[in-house]
Amino acid sequence: MFNLIIQSAIIFNLNFLQKDPVGGNRQSASYQVYFEDREKQKVSDINRIIADKESDDPKERAFRCKFNLKRKKYSRLNTYYLVIADESGLQQPVKEEFHINISIPTDDIDF
Template identity: 55%
Template structure:
């Protein structure tokens, strides 16, 4: 979508992480690519900092 209004180009997404241990100091990458691979994929670096890590408190055992 091409618009001069930034609000029209904004959308929200929700991501579900796999139940793995993630390091809060490591850099992970979100890869954005179209299905036809017409454009080069875009990589966005981010960090994952989870307040309650998997298996940290053993709530479900």
């Protein structure tokens, strides 16, 4: 489980790594990446990762995604999930548990 501590914004970045280069028996794949709550309601925007890098250098197979959380109250006691869903539907989505701890209430921010 991961703790995501956000000091003052509901916008943050996460880095992802394509484990292996494309080539041989490894094919490219596309994923949708987002956060959801226990009720499977999306609480962030959706990012798309196209894992098609052929480089042997892991640094060149890294992806940085910017997430925007929806304006709502988040409890640090609730469990949220980072979902990584294969767009082809051939693999089950991967879900990683997160706790979201925002130090200021997001529903009080007015831009």
